[in-house]
Amino acid sequence: MEAFNDGNGPFVAGNVHVVAVDYNGTLLADSAEPGRIGTNISTTTDPFGIPLVTRLAETARFSIGLVSHDGPGPGNDSAAGPGLMVVEDVDGAYYVAAGFSAAEGDVFPSLVMNTTGEKADRGDLAAFVKGAVAYTRENGKEKAVAAFNDPVGGVARGELAVMALDCNGTALASLPYAPGWRRTGSTCSATTTPTS
Numbered sequence: 001m002e003a004f005n006d007g008n009g010p011f012v013a014g015n016v017h018v019v020a021v022d023y024n025g026t027l028l029a030d031s032a033e034p035g036r037i038g039t040n041i042s043t044t045t046d047p048f049g050i051p052l053v054t055r056l057a058e059t060a061r062f063s064i065g066l067v068s069h070d071g072p073g074p075g076n077d078s079a080a081g082p083g084l085m086v087v088e089d090v091d092g093a094y095y096v097a098a099g100f101s102a103a104e105g106d107v108f109p110s111l112v113m114n115t116t117g118e119k120a121d122r123g124d125l126a127a128f129v130k131g132a133v134a135y136t137r138e139n140g141k142e143k144a145v146a147a148f149n150d151p152v153g154g155v156a157r158g159e160l161a162v163m164a165l166d167c168n169g170t171a172l173a174s175l176p177y178a179p180g181w182r183r184t185g186s187t188c189s190a191t192t193t194p195t196s
Helices: 052-060 122-139 140-147
Strands: 018-020 027-030 064-071 081-088 094-101 171-173
Touching: 052 064, 052 081, 064 094, 064 140, 094 171, 122 140, 140 171
Parallel strands: none
Antiparallel strands: 018 027, 018 094, 064 081, 081 094
């Protein structure tokens, strides 16, 4: 927690930082808002009333996942816009999460995920997903899943990578920075998995 709470530490990268929350909703670490540490944030919602902390906890209980939300960008002083958080359970008692605001065009700081430095916009994302669907239809499920799971196979482009789930929520292919999604029998919540 000491490292997570260090605003100049290894878990801060530009506008992205790690937060830690226990399953009762108590904020354990947040370098951006140290005054809230130790308080219960379980009722935190986004501007549309979506219970963000509840969704983070639900998703973390599946081990690792993504939670989309809407809220202010870095510094809480910019216009509200879409954002995405990656969350993972640590030991069954608490979870860690980090996210970024898509409205700010931030790139998640992952050398595996974004090796080109390109920043994708919504049009790029839509075209990328359509390309993944076309690839799957042309080559079949087995070949597509193998390609989507290959971090150096050329399917990932810049900050865009494919995640595929079956209709039961079982992960078939994961983002390169989240290999835990490929665990046998791993499932995710349909309410917290982005549809695009």
